[in-house]
Amino acid sequence: MQFNVAQLLKEPIGSVRQYELVEDIGSLDADLDALGPLVGRVQMLRIHSGILVSGALSTAVRVTCNRCLEPIAAQVRLEFEESFRPLTEVGTGRYILPDEFEGATDELEDAALLINEQHILDLSEVVRQRIWLAMPMYPGCNWGGEGECPNLTVYLKNIRAVQEGMDITSPEGELETSEAVDPRWATLLDLRERLEGS
Incomplete structure (x- = not known):
């Protein structure tokens, strides 16, 4: 999720790219088990900083169901808005000093919000964090819906x-023994x- 933003940095404030x-996102995070690609729309707006x-x-x-411990698929939707600042000027290649920077001081401390020397804006870390924040804290088989976990009973x-x-017999006529217990x-x-x- 890397974008070369050199041309956008040369343009006037208010210029937009979509x-x-x-x-x-299989390699985004080792602990994240993605079942499909990340899809959506990203907009980049040139601002003063x-x-x-x-x-x-x-x-x-x-994810794992919090009730029955079975793996389930969960749809994750995320929205974000972050301000990225360049490390160097596009025209000269000169490093921008912290006291020359226009914007919030916390943006200076977060490496994930910096545009590198080659003017590459990397969204990977921001998106990774947002995926984890958008995931359910206690996922269940009926994630996003009402009712109880069907496997728990x-x-x-x-x-x-x-x-x-x-031994108990399942509705399908198969014998469910102690081996069927997780x-x-x-x-x-x-x-x-x-x-x-006792």
């Missing part, structure tokens, strides 16, 4: 059956047995 983005970038993007990511039924030493739930079964035994 881009349609279809970007693979650099470039104001705004965007509306969406993607799909794989099956797991609870299986745990109860395993505790009682019984191993991550096994600790809860042991704890329940100890609590009831």
Whole structure:
């Protein structure tokens, strides 16, 4: 998600560029399991201190349901607006000193908001952070909707059956045994047995 903004920096304040983005984000973050590309629109506006970038993007990511621990797909929509400032002047290549910079002082400290010496504006870090902020804090199978997790009742039924030493039959006619219980739930079964035994 890199853009050469040298020409835009040469243009007068108020100049605009718009881009349609279809970007693979598989390498954006090792902990982010993207199911599809990042798509949307990005607008770059020339301002007195650099470039104001705004965007509306969406993607799909794989997350774990907070209730049943099954992997689910979650649609993530994000909007952002950030001001980027150049490190060097376009015409001369001279570094812009911090006291010459026009704009907020916090923009000087964030490396993700700097346009490098080759006039490349990199949106990767800003977008990565916004994706994490847009994701649900406690994702569920019905993420974005109402109701309970459909898998949770099956797991609870299986745990109860395993505790009682019984097998239960699924609606499809297949036998659901203790092997069907997710191993991550096994600790809860042991704890329940100890609590009831005392």
